[in-house]
Amino acid sequence: MWVLLRGGYPLRALLPPRGEWMGRRSLPRSFVPGPPRRRYRKEVLPALEVPVLPVTTTEIRQYLRTHGIPFQDGHSCLRAPSPFVEPSQGKDPSGAAASFSLFIDKTTGRFLCMTSQAEGSWEDFQASVEGRKDGVKEGVLLGEAPEAENSEEVRRIWDRAVPLWELPDAEEAQLARVMFSLTKVTDDTLKRFRVQYLRPARSLVFPWFSSQGLGLRGLKLLGAEGQGDGVRYMETTIPRPGAYHNLFGLPLISRRDVEVVLTSRELDSLALSQATGLPTLALPRGTLSLPPLLLPYLEQFRRIILWLGDDLRSWEAAKLFARKLNPKRCFLVRPGEQQPRPLEALTRGLNLTRILRTALPAWHKSIVSFRQLREEVLGELSNVEQAAGIRWSRFPDLNRLLKGHRKGELTVFTGPTGSGKTTFISEYALDLCTQGVNTLWGSFEISNVRLARVMLTQFAVGRLEEQLDKYDEWADRFEDLPLYFMTFHGQQSIRSVIDTMQHAVYVYDVCHVVIDNLQFMMGHEQLSTDRIAAQDYIVGAFRKFATDNNCHVTLVIHPRKEDDDKELQTASIFGSAKASQEADNVLILQDRKLVTGPGKRYLQVSKNRFDGDVGVFPLEFNKSSLTFSIPPKSKARLKKIKDDNGLVVKKPSSGKKGAVPRNSETCSGCDPIPYQPDSSKPTG
Numbered sequence: 001m002w003v004l005l006r007g008g009y010p011l012r013a014l015l016p017p018r019g020e021w022m023g024r025r026s027l028p029r030s031f032v033p034g035p036p037r038r039r040y041r042k043e044v045l046p047a048l049e050v051p052v053l054p055v056t057t058t059e060i061r062q063y064l065r066t067h068g069i070p071f072q073d074g075h076s077c078l079r080a081p082s083p084f085v086e087p088s089q090g091k092d093p094s095g096a097a098a099s100f101s102l103f104i105d106k107t108t109g110r111f112l113c114m115t116s117q118a119e120g121s122w123e124d125f126q127a128s129v130e131g132r133k134d135g136v137k138e139g140v141l142l143g144e145a146p147e148a149e150n151s152e153e154v155r156r157i158w159d160r161a162v163p164l165w166e167l168p169d170a171e172e173a174q175l176a177r178v179m180f181s182l183t184k185v186t187d188d189t190l191k192r193f194r195v196q197y198l199r200p201a202r203s204l205v206f207p208w209f210s211s212q213g214l215g216l217r218g219l220k221l222l223g224a225e226g227q228g229d230g231v232r233y234m235e236t237t238i239p240r241p242g243a244y245h246n247l248f249g250l251p252l253i254s255r256r257d258v259e260v261v262l263t264s265r266e267l268d269s270l271a272l273s274q275a276t277g278l279p280t281l282a283l284p285r286g287t288l289s290l291p292p293l294l295l296p297y298l299e300q301f302r303r304i305i306l307w308l309g310d311d312l313r314s315w316e317a318a319k320l321f322a323r324k325l326n327p328k329r330c331f332l333v334r335p336g337e338q339q340p341r342p343l344e345a346l347t348r349g350l351n352l353t354r355i356l357r358t359a360l361p362a363w364h365k366s367i368v369s370f371r372q373l374r375e376e377v378l379g380e381l382s383n384v385e386q387a388a389g390i391r392w393s394r395f396p397d398l399n400r401l402l403k404g405h406r407k408g409e410l411t412v413f414t415g416p417t418g419s420g421k422t423t424f425i426s427e428y429a430l431d432l433c434t435q436g437v438n439t440l441w442g443s444f445e446i447s448n449v450r451l452a453r454v455m456l457t458q459f460a461v462g463r464l465e466e467q468l469d470k471y472d473e474w475a476d477r478f479e480d481l482p483l484y485f486m487t488f489h490g491q492q493s494i495r496s497v498i499d500t501m502q503h504a505v506y507v508y509d510v511c512h513v514v515i516d517n518l519q520f521m522m523g524h525e526q527l528s529t530d531r532i533a534a535q536d537y538i539v540g541a542f543r544k545f546a547t548d549n550n551c552h553v554t555l556v557i558h559p560r561k562e563d564d565d566k567e568l569q570t571a572s573i574f575g576s577a578k579a580s581q582e583a584d585n586v587l588i589l590q591d592r593k594l595v596t597g598p599g600k601r602y603l604q605v606s607k608n609r610f611d612g613d614v615g616v617f618p619l620e621f622n623k624s625s626l627t628f629s630i631p632p633k634s635k636a637r638l639k640k641i642k643d644d645n646g647l648v649v650k651k652p653s654s655g656k657k658g659a660v661p662r663n664s665e666t667c668s669g670c671d672p673i674p675y676q677p678d679s680s681k682p683t684g
């Protein structure tokens with residue numbers, strides 16, 4: 001059995017702590033969303049364990065047949081009569097029989113009854129069919145009602161919000177329209193979607209109405225702030241992002257609609273609906289993820305057009321989501337100068353219907369011609385920066401060498417025993433995660449609690465044991481990161497690890513998996529008695545996973561036994577040359593020779609398939625914050641080397657020749673230089 005520890009959604013984390021943000025924007029205390037701050041929580045992360053046994057569509061079908069349950073095959077779900085509907089509930093508000101209202105996800109087996117809102121796992125469903133009492137408790141299965149505290153807050157905000165056109169001050173209304181680029185969006189459109197404005201927070205308010213017409217389930221607030229020449233948008237949701245599942249626009253969808261346009265922002269849906277009259281829905285988490293929980297609501301559509309944004313990241317997300325929705329019914333609007341996001345297209349007076357007509361089918365056979373690829377290649381060439389991936393905010397030297405973190409690649413990471421591999425890779429992954437890279441950790445050596453403690457310390461850039469009063473604030477922000485942990489410990493079979501990864505990609509749109517470390521999968525490998533062959537097989541499996549799922553895998557591998565005074569090289573990675581051949585990037589944490597004091601390490605990029613640049617740069621360990629990132633004032637030096645064998649300085653360092661970075665370990669009592677991750681995410 002394998003389980004995932006669940007994290008949440010990143011946007012909140014990218015905002016400053018709640019009170020601070022709200023305070024700065026002078027929102028009355030009564031509008032501070034979310035429950036009152038808890039004083040103390042025992043565990044670092046609440047362990048919400050979701051048991052999941054992999055099940056295939058064939059098994060689900062077979063089970064339904066064996067138990068005489070009729071079903072219809074849908075795009076991503078199977079539909080069956082719901083056992084969770086009372087005969088009296090068998091009619092929906094329109095009077096039609098709500099038969100076949102149970103949707104079973106073909107990939108995970110999870111179900112949702114659209115009539116009663118009951119939901120649960122495949123095991124819950126089986127237990128219910130077989131009349132077992134152990135699995136199904138109606139109370140547990142019924143979709144949770146929003147917390148009472150939340151609903152009161154939601155109602156209070158909603159009651160204070162007003163339609164934009166009812167603002168008493170015309171200048172204020174005009175300013176709001178300009179800030180949110182709503183100059184071309186009509187009052188009628190805002191009225192249809194029931195968008196309001198909350199004056200004290202200077203935010204638009206998008207309501208989340210229950211699909212059953214049972215009232216308001218939540219809200220999204222969108223604030224805008226002038227920043228230089230541009231505008232920065234900030235989102236806050238109630239309930240918290242992890243529980244905010246609003247497909248904005250759903251109440252306007254008719255049962256008979258067979259086509260829909262999906263957008264990543266509510267404002268884009270307004271623009272699209274107004275300009276084209278087509279049904280449109282905005283995804284609650286934008287390009288970050290498409291939770292499978294929403295798939296049943298999209299089953300009725302025979303054609304889905306994804307128009308998510310104007311950058312490569314949106315394009316990547318559209319391709320990923322299309323796989324989940326069934327690519328055969330999906331069409332993608334490619335970002336481009338003449339194909340910006342819908343709101344901008346409306347503002348610029350472009351023809352949105354014409355842009356929709358250019359949408360490309362998401363599905364193609366396994367063999368493609370260059371004709372199908374040429375647009376994709378052009379997209380990469382004209383967005384070189386974005387094609388290079390997501391840049392680390394804490395490791396500028398890594399950006400200079402690797403250029404960025406790209407999907408679908410395999411990175412192999414090695415270093416001497418006890419040199420700080422886990423500590424470094426934890427910060428390296430955390431950096432990306434705070435920028436919205438959905439991350440899954442497989443830590444087989446150290447427990448998740450210990451790992452999370454290291455990460456939280458790195459996140460806060462300081463010892464939290466000395467400032468427990470700040471614990472909740474940091475833990476709240478940490479909890480909202482898109483971070484998941486496999487609950488494996490010790491030896492594991494590669495099959496179950498890959499299954500878990502597959503599940504995480506589907507359910508949480510994970511795009512970076514860290515495996516620490518490969519040696520923990522070799523013990524159970526039955527394929528060969530030869531450990532090297534077993535390792536090659538495992539490396540091959542991760543390589544294939546990364547490519548097939550367009551997901552980056554970072555794999556920690558121990559080095560082979562070497563002389564203590566010898567530096568590690570690519571060839572020092574345990575096993576055959578397979579690992580370094582299959583890897584796109586090889587990183588080595590060096591702590592020999594180049595090191596002139598305790599705590600110092602060097603990171604060597606010894607293979608870089610994307611760009612070819614290899615090199616080495618110093619890392620400075622800060623014992624109190626457990627971070628390796630170079631404090632802003634430190635004189636970082638980057639050297640480029642030809643190969644493993646010799647240092648060839650290509651670029652003069654910014655510091656003096658031979659200068660050694662400040663050893664922060666010796667001043668562990670000093671204040672850490674506070675690291676300020678971008679505290680609010682621009683969504684526009």
Ligand SMILES: Nc1ncnc2c1ncn2[C@@H]1O[C@H](COP(=O)(O)OP(=O)(O)OP(=O)(O)O)[C@@H](O)[C@H]1O
Pocket residue numbers: 415416417418419420421422423424445598599600601621626
């Ligand atoms: N540069 C450093 N200088 C001093 N101590 C460090 C340094 N980096 C990490 N540490 C500390 O060393 C300990 C071991 O670190 P870590 O577990 O990250 O090493 P590792 O290389 O992953 O170990 P293993 O080889 O056992 O997997 C931790 O307590 C960590 O805080």
